[in-house]
Amino acid sequence: MATASDVQHEPEMQVDSETTTSAQTFRLGTRQSMLARVQTDEVVKELKKVWPDHKYEIHAMTTTGDNNQKTALHKFNEKALWTQELEVLLQSGELDLIVHSLKDMPTQLPMDLELGCVTKRKDPRDAFVIKPTLADRYRSLSDLPEGSVVGTSSLRRIAQLKKHYPHLKFADVRGNIGTRLSKLDNRDSEYSAIILAAAGLLRLGMGNRITTYLSKDNGGMLHAVGQGALGIETRKDDNRVQELLSRIGCNRSTRQALAERSLMRTLEGGCSVPIGVETEWIPRRNVLIEGSGVGVKPAEDYHNLTGIATSSPENSASHLEGEEALTDEMVMRAVVVSLDGQEAAEVDTRKIVSTVEDADQFGWEVAKLLVDKGADKILEGITLNRGIIHEQGDA
Numbered sequence: 001m002a003t004a005s006d007v008q009h010e011p012e013m014q015v016d017s018e019t020t021t022s023a024q025t026f027r028l029g030t031r032q033s034m035l036a037r038v039q040t041d042e043v044v045k046e047l048k049k050v051w052p053d054h055k056y057e058i059h060a061m062t063t064t065g066d067n068n069q070k071t072a073l074h075k076f077n078e079k080a081l082w083t084q085e086l087e088v089l090l091q092s093g094e095l096d097l098i099v100h101s102l103k104d105m106p107t108q109l110p111m112d113l114e115l116g117c118v119t120k121r122k123d124p125r126d127a128f129v130i131k132p133t134l135a136d137r138y139r140s141l142s143d144l145p146e147g148s149v150v151g152t153s154s155l156r157r158i159a160q161l162k163k164h165y166p167h168l169k170f171a172d173v174r175g176n177i178g179t180r181l182s183k184l185d186n187r188d189s190e191y192s193a194i195i196l197a198a199a200g201l202l203r204l205g206m207g208n209r210i211t212t213y214l215s216k217d218n219g220g221m222l223h224a225v226g227q228g229a230l231g232i233e234t235r236k237d238d239n240r241v242q243e244l245l246s247r248i249g250c251n252r253s254t255r256q257a258l259a260e261r262s263l264m265r266t267l268e269g270g271c272s273v274p275i276g277v278e279t280e281w282i283p284r285r286n287v288l289i290e291g292s293g294v295g296v297k298p299a300e301d302y303h304n305l306t307g308i309a310t311s312s313p314e315n316s317a318s319h320l321e322g323e324e325a326l327t328d329e330m331v332m333r334a335v336v337v338s339l340d341g342q343e344a345a346e347v348d349t350r351k352i353v354s355t356v357e358d359a360d361q362f363g364w365e366v367a368k369l370l371v372d373k374g375a376d377k378i379l380e381g382i383t384l385n386r387g388i389i390h391e392q393g394d395a
């Protein structure tokens, strides 16, 4: 209840909440790997462009996932090995935000946290990286002779590659990107090539290691949900950080990220599953949307569903780039493959995706289409045989 002394304090408090243009300090949490640092620097660089007066402190931490390099990734029974410890610090207020590889961010977040921002996505494709001593002989997966060993620990990658290249063998390769490359480069290593996300290599300035880019049309390889994008996790009630991030979000990357994560969330039912995906924008400048009812639904309805802030107009996720963004059509290609590469459910479809709600809806629809084609049966087989599977961390 307001008392006389509260009223007296009000002008002072007003001044405080309006000082958003003067210098403030923000604490950014991230993992300790080189890639995590570079990604966080990328976010800070964007922030400094639009908020030059603020101070940004980077806190790079080692997480449980980082300390368990030797156990194969899919053996872990926990989803959030790479995120949980950072989230605790975010919840307690010791951090203001966490910079993640979006791919490593679970699709279900703690109740009080949310995906506050997705910045402009880098190339989401996987990359085929040849061993240097074989580089003048082989340039692609189809060049590799029978029985060649390709290094990757990702079941999504293995399943898709087995389907298209049954003559190849696969072996685990763990560690951060530098470690994996040195394992490949070692003359005595069993690997002829490894598969890595292109974005990680590009961000580390190692784009020259990319032999070829893989995609649906090249190698029949769809990338992981969120691959190549950075996701910033925040506290739901933190208006100060929401304002900070409102100027660095990329609307198109956000809608792609939400559609892909909605697909994943719908299919996984609690545990991560190996899904390949590709989303692409087809600009349709002259299309009139009937009824122009886009974006009029109360954002709160979707709050829990998407895990992304949509309630404040300044929020990056709900802030459209301009009129033409309203008529963007999204193409989504998605696949679920059995681990032996023998069975696959595939979808290739498109829809106008103007808002974060549309993106969420589209991901859900594509999941349903996949289930109609047998994705649930394939996933059931995988989870029964292997336990919980995911593609997190390790970069």
Ligand SMILES: NCc1[nH]cc(CCC(=O)O)c1CC(=O)O
Pocket (backbone or CB within 6 Å): 101, 102, 103, 104, 195, 196, 197, 198, 199, 200, 226, 227, 228, 229, 391, 392, 393, 394, 395
């Ligand atoms: N699985 C680990 C991981 N998490 C994020 C990246 C970097 C690429 C990205 O930003 O999606 C990688 C490395 C990789 O898959 O090669």
